[in-house]
Amino acid sequence: AQTVTQSQPEMSVQEAETVTLSCTYDTSESDYYLFWYKQPPSRQMILVIRQEAYKQQNATENRFSVNFQKAAKSFSLKISDSQLGDAAMYFCAYRGGATNKLIFGTGTLLAVQP
């Protein structure tokens, strides 16, 4: 069975600095997708970024980028120029290629200090 592990329950970053959130996963599938979701205090789940396993290039969305290491089964999220609005719970999630079922990690609570 696939698993997703986030080993950092909480992280803190200074405004305008860079922070990296870690995620590792385990799977025997070759076709899959990885996601980072943001959950602010409003509780709404917001997709931040996604990575297709077949793509070697790391995904980037404005200040958010990933470091996808397929052999190591690692999928970290880097937030550059952190802003107060980035404070939230961040979840890493896995989806197999033939299904829409998401498997989530336990989340990392990110605090942004002014």
Added chain:
Amino acid sequence: NAGVTQTPKFQVLKTGQSMTLQCAQDMNHEYMSWYRQDPGMGLRLIHYSVGAGITDQGEVPNGYNVSRSTTEDFPLRLLSAAPSQTSVYFCASSYSPSAGIYEQYFGPGTRLTVT
């Protein structure tokens, strides 16, 4: 588009009571699912549906029933509420994997407390 809507936003139940959490989407998505979120455990899949009339169990299905009579609606029924079902419940929808569109759209969640 309203996206994915859930009602109610908050609910308090007594042990043994039953209730239905409502979920609707107006994006013509084939796939709909229910997750529960508990502290320290992330989101876990309860039940999912790949189309009207088709449902299947996820990781934590016990104590919950679902049905999918229309593409738009996917209600979650608690038959006899237990304190262990105290949680935040999210409904999500998406196109089928064959569509090549990968995002799942989440509703705003329902916070359920069972006393």
